[in-house]
Amino acid sequence: MSTLFTPLKLGSLTIPNRIGMSALTRNRSSANVPNEIMRQYYAQRAAGGPGLIVSEGTLITQQGSEWFNAPGIWNQAQVEGWKRITDVVHSNGSKIYCQIAHLGRCTHPDAPEQIAAGVPVYAPSAIAARGGKFRYIPGSPGYVTPTELPDPTIIIAQFKQAAVNAKEAGFDGIELHGAGGYMVHQFLDSSSNKRTDKWGGSVENRTRFALEVLKALIEVFGPDVGLKIHPPAGQNDVGMPLQETIDTFGYLCREVNKLGIAYVALLRYREAADAEIDGKKRGTPHDVIETYSPFLPDTNIFVNGGVEPAEAEELVRAGKASGVFFGVPWISNPDLGKRIRAGKALINPIDSKTFYNPGVDLSLGYTDYKAAEY
Template identity: 70%
Template sequence: MTDVRNRFGPQWASIVCYKGLVQSNVCPTSTMSSLFTPLKLGSITISNRIGMSALTRNRSSATVPNEVMLEYYFQRAKGGAGFIISEGTLITRQGTEWQAAPGVWNDAQVAGWKKITNAVHGAGSKMYCQVWHLGRVSHPDAPEQIAAGEPVYAPSAISARGGKFRFLPGKPGYVKPTELPDPTVIIEQFKQAAIHAKEAGFDGVELHGANGYIVHQFLDSSSNQRTDKWGGSPENRARFALETLKALIEVYGPDVSIKLSPEQAGGYNDMGMPLQETIDTYGCLLSEADKLGLAYVTLVRYAESTDVEYDGKKRATKHDVVGTFKPFLKNTPLFVNAGVTPEEAEELVSNGTAAGVFFGLPMVTHPDVGNRIRQGKPLDNAPDFVHLYGAEGVDPAIGYVDYPAATST
């Protein structure tokens, strides 16, 4: 079992309060006219600007999406989320910390996801698959990694600090990975995952380029110290992300996006560069990505709750992510993620800062976020931290699909 309080510490209090929203126990009563306007993204149109962020919940059946997952996504689709991003979905067998994270590399997984996308579409929402490769934060002794018959690959043979594989003897942390000989092999795996996602009925794919996983590892000079065309300069470190996006576009056309955390995800998974290097690297990436005709880009803002401390120092490169990087997007819609309240969401959309917003923890704890915001009802369900990621021997529905919707008036 993963106890989120142990993982992130007391900073969770700031998230639980949603910047004071739960403390005041009310949603803003002002008209949310901008949030509830349709938006064209690539080849689809979403009914409103309220998105469900990708949220690891650790509920699959041996990497295969199941009925309780179907209920979870269906609840949130019928509850007013105009746009849903799947939890991080593994593109290949990996030794992830999340034993019950779903994948999209085989037929059983495709069939499981197909039931979910059908239900989401039936409820009037749209759904992207977030395609995910962990890179160096996998573990060679995890069952799926052993089954893969491959080492833990990363841009460079540099271990991340931290980690805790609770299901392995001794609860080990991260280990030194093997430098990836040919990055195009992983790019091809992303492309194949997109083909499977399309078969499963997803409207598009979101490339997970945040939180210290493989795309992020290529971007960051602390984890990528290659001397070939995939490392060194900002242009070279951005190459993996850009080539992967191009491969996804070959499958999905304009229905491709990327999620980025330029503040280095608050230091999560031991990531972080000096500010100027961060600006140079992500500025290069976004300038080139903006030419590809993506459906949208998601920028994750600084969140204190994930600002990990190493050797007595916070790891994040803290700065105004949206203000710094939005100017690089001339043609691509921007979604903002991390700590957004309904009131701020309306402001971000109405003033043109963002095309839409993603909600994280509010979507976990409320199956009807969109409906509550539209009706001015409070987001007042308390998070069940103990069962946030499930617990061995416990009904997976607990802390997952048992949060109540607001009562009708």
């Protein structure tokens, strides 16, 4: 694994190895404020040898998230909670980016956070996503028809303020969540974006929102900005025919390459994560590395999605990726980076019942996985 453990220049930083921890929703915050159990969780993983940690998806504004107890970054209490986390990550020898997100139509008007926000469920267009369940709301309702966002620049400003707050909280950089069928992805996808103004229609118009958000983030963090995208889609009822997908994300990547950001994380197609709607899979399977790397000749590419350690080494050695993000393996292997370097077997069984918030004891399946002896 010698290539994985070489340094990498990433924006203004140099990270010691090419192993990243990707964003993992875990639902342990106190309502929307990062807390002590989260600090312990990130401390354990920062000590486990990652070159870079990306925080769980962090909301830029109060809204009815499909994830209960997901943290935010829109108020001072959240900034202070994240500051305790970034401090311990740094003291344990790692760097951390904040992944920021707006969920768009994947929210619900009856959710407590949405009610408290006092605004409608906004999306690029008034088109409901099929599927989805809000299991913490009585009756487990699905998605609703959202209100078309009247002025996208309002949300762009919220993304920028989130970056300002993340910088105050001590994050080393920011990652824009452009995947998952959430707001940025909804603007990119022609099935969820039917606007007739400058924010919809053509490839140039549908990519405008993502590019304008990135430019706003660069104003705050300079080159220390990442972008996560998932062209094969499928989640939360997004997905386009193959050629339209390549045209859209190819153009996006080409324009992103001009911006000089730290990296683009390409999430690979995963059949298990692809939604089934009307009896068929919603996504568009294709090889994201081969398809989009030609559009990103000057930008670090990180690969994410079901990558095994040996494959990660080969991807970096062959020059197909600058680095690899592991996700789920970090849950049961808090020392994943050290395990890979030492050639130790990974702990693979993960209790799916505790992947998200299990209830009273937040430590279950969260901070109770043990590091190996070295």
